[in-house]
Amino acid sequence: MDRRYWISLCLLQWLANCVGSSPLSSAIHTSSKVGLSVVLPCAVTSHLDHPPHIQWQTVQDSVFERMGEEQFQGEAYKHRADVPEAILVQGNCSLFLQDVRFSDAGIYKSYLVVDESSFQNRIFIQSVHLSVVDHKSTKYVETGKDLTLDLYTNQAQLVIFQNSNDTAWAVVWERDGDKNNKCHLSNNKLTFKSVTASSAGMYKVLDSEGLALSTVKVLITEPVLLRESQVLERKTLLGKATMSTPFLKIIITFLTFHLVLPFN
Known part of the structure; x- marks a missing residue:
């Protein structure tokens, strides 16, 4: 084995250790209501000199792949899947999925793709289980x-x-x-x-x-509505009560005076 092979092998091992040390390297669960948007988390903790080459896949389909400005969307995810380049350069490889469908439910896996002159290798990053509810x-x-x-x-x-x-x-x-x-x-x-x-x-x-x-x-x-007659009736009763107040005061004063007077 030549020296270049050993250097490449050491580089891959270093990347694997850096990615594997991420707290997101274990499988996680997330859910979304159908028709909404969801983010499947992913992060590369290693500090790379260039934007990483990222792949997202399910057991059956290719979902999304980005390498710089170049991107690929799986047929079932056309115009719905993305790993924004602006956050990918910062090591955030999260998958943004729009208009979620029931058929999107399942396990998604993300990979870091390392291209060498003679071969290409994929390093597993994150596994996310997506549930979709109504x-x-x-x-x-x-x-x-x-x-x-x-x-x-x-x-x-x-x-x-x-x-x-x-x-x-x-x-x-x-x-x-x-x-x-x-x-x-x-x-x-x-x-x-x-x-x-x-x-x-x-x-x-x-x-x-x-x-x-x-x-x-x-x-x-049913709407809560007061009939016109009910409104008028309430106004009439309120008016009578207001008008009778002075008369009641006179009666109370008269009774008090005559009841108290004999005891003086």
Whole structure:
């Protein structure tokens, strides 16, 4: 073995020790709600003279790779995955993943790639287990007001509804379906206009696979309004009470004077 081989071998061992000493070298767990963004942590603790060459992979797919300005995104992660160059030069090799999908759940591994003149070697850095969960919420809406459902992502394809007094589900919105005059879509927010008591129930937002991105329980409340007659009645009673106050004072004064006088 020549001298260059031994030097390269020593360099790889040094890098492995530096990376392996990172507190993030053990597997960690993180989670995200579907449709949101998540950061999978990664750090290279060694001080390199140039930006590191980083790879992120799952068991089945290549996710992202960056070497300087050059980058590669896996087919399933197009326009969604990135390791920003600005933070990579500082040793932060975290993977930024946008518009998270249920299919993104799994184990991700990051590697430091060392290129030599005669071979390329990968050094394991970090293993991250990503869990993806749906959204759950409860909304209270007054009769006659608008109900707005957050779809969170373009993955949303269908909204189904189950009335509080029924067990069947009905489609109330479909992304590529006929336009419904009762609802309006804008910026992944679906608005149902002027809800009634029959609008109470469960709403599920589904993706193309039929998986629930979100489940919303909607409760319809009656607006608290005072009838005009009630308002007038209260004003009348208040006026009578105010007007009768001096008369009551006169009666109390008269009774006090006559009751006390005989004892003098």
